[in-house]
Amino acid sequence: MTITAFETQVQVQASHDETAKKWVDIARSLQHVVEEDLVQALKDTVTTPRVVQLWKDAGLYRAQLPVELGGEGIDYVTEILIMEEISRQDTSAGWVYGVSASGTMLSGSLIPREGFLDILGADFNGLACGFANGKPPGTARKVDGGYVLKSEPMPFGSATQHVDRVCCLAVLVDDDDQPIPGDDGQPIVRLMYPSVEHVEWLNNWDASGLASTGSGHYFVKEHVIEDRFVVTDDPSRLYSHPAFRQGFMGPGYMSHVGAALGLAKRFIEEVAKLTVNKRRGLVPVLDEYPLFQYEFVRIEAEYQAARSFALKAYDDAWAAAERGTFTDLHVTRIIQAATHLHRVLETIASTARLWAGSAVIPPDGVLAKLHADAAVLMNHLLIDPQHYPEHAPALLAVWRDDAQPKTF
Known part of the structure; x- marks a missing residue:
């Protein structure tokens, strides 16, 4: 029987999804340790060494390395999904993991090979x-x-x-x-x-x-x-693996995307749980109230859409790097998607705050922490909307050229 190109694509996608699920499940299995160490992490103002070592022991850092460098060769989409999961558990932990993971891969695309191998060390768990x-x-x-x-x-x-x-x-x-x-x-x-x-x-x-x-x-x-x-x-410093052939901005924005996705997901989870059978003023059952239901469906749709946009931008960039056709337009799409995602996060946060009611009041409550994390995360220079005008000419050119595809 002849296997069609479509069937091959389906098989590849299924394999990719299975790999991604494996690594996200591993990250999720360590959630209890992240939560156990939250108090100590706040005292130290950084995620604890125990958590970072457990991430290493679980292979979450090595997974991103090419097979020839002792890794699993996962792509950047899978890496972002790991970041999303850890950020859902705790935004700071997700940021620490994301920055150190993406920063390490970035060093491999910038410095001579012998320097990068020295950073990785004998166990391929070195970080930068x-x-x-x-x-x-x-x-x-x-x-x-x-x-x-x-x-x-x-x-x-x-x-x-x-x-x-x-x-x-x-x-x-x-x-x-x-x-x-x-x-x-x-x-x-x-x-x-x-x-x-x-x-x-x-x-x-x-x-x-x-x-x-x-x-x-x-x-x-x-x-x-x-x-x-x-x-x-x-240029001889570069490895042939696509992780090292996407310049500075692709890896540079990964931790921003992963943290924002995880934080947005946690907001939606919390507001869904907080409104179960909850009375709010004259509304006897909040989660059965049509206006709340409308708002919840809206922010859930915005999360799904922004998430798909960001992951598609990275997926296309990875595929282009594999083919040797990576261009500045791929970088433009990554930055556009990342910046848009943070604007969506702002909408999700404000909507969650509105419907959570008195749950936002305790200073040590989950909602207070999520809002504080969101305020700092959305204030980063790299995802400031001022960058939009820099990329407008490239996108305008796409829309003015009838021969150019308008989606990607």
């Missing part, structure tokens, strides 16, 4: 992440075999307490500590991955939401960092 945006807080002077690196305190060191190497943006300087200009006349900036043995944390994260993400300042003490941990422009 950190602040890699904004004004470079460090300087680096070239010496034999590497650079003399030092930095000012860097903000937003989410999850860096649990990794092996952190990010540091540094301006290249000469022997007189003067910035070295590039061809455009601007100082040359390099991303580097120093070892945590040279890092000091200020432990100054005191936030209203995402309180246990460890997102305070850290700085790198002066030392010599080897060339293999410095980002280069050499």
Whole structure:
């Protein structure tokens, strides 16, 4: 019997769904430990080492690596589904997992191979992440075999307490500590991955939401960092695996998407449970009240639609990277979908707050925590709507070209 292309596609999709379910189930099986450690995580202002180690032991970090690097070779959609599940349990935990997982893969697409293998270590559980945006807080002077690196305190060191190497943006300087200009006349900036043995944390994260993400300042003490941990422009550094062929923004937005999906899902779960047989003013049974039912169906639809958009954007980008046809338009779609998802999260949060009634009042209640997490999560620079105009020309061009497909 001849197997058709459609039947092959169905089989591939079924296999993918089964793999995704396996890893999401593994993440869900550790929920009780995440919840048990919430108090300690809030005290430490970062997810506990026990939780991170259990994620490692369960293979949740190695799963994203290509098979040839000791991993399971899962795609970015599956990785986001893991992030979604952990973020549903606790947004801070999801952020810590997501940032360290995506940050590690990002380092593999940027630095020489020997440096990335060094980060992974013998058990392939090594991690890397950190602040890699904004004004470079460090300087680096070239010496034999590497650079003399030092930095000012860097903000937003989410999850860096649990990794092996952190990010540091540094301006290249000469022997007189003067910035070295590039061809455009601007100082040359390099991303580097120093070892945590040279890092000091200020432990100054005191936030209203995402309180246990460890997102305070850290700085790198002066030392010599080897060339293999410095980002280069050499294309030979890249692996052929599609995880390493999607540039900076694809992996960079994964933790945002995963955390927002998990938080939105938890909001909907909570409001569904809180309204069972609940009286609200003159309404005797809230979950049978047509206006509430309308609002619930609306936000559930918005969650499903935004989720499908985000996952489709990543699925298409992955497929294009496999084919060697990845373009800037794939990045545009990822950013568009991620930003839209956060706007939907805002709608879901406000609707949940309205119908939850007095359940939002206790400061240590679930709803109060979810709203605090949402307020901080939606305030991140990368998902600010100001980025929409940057991508409008590319999308306008698609809609003006009759030959271009309008969906993807």
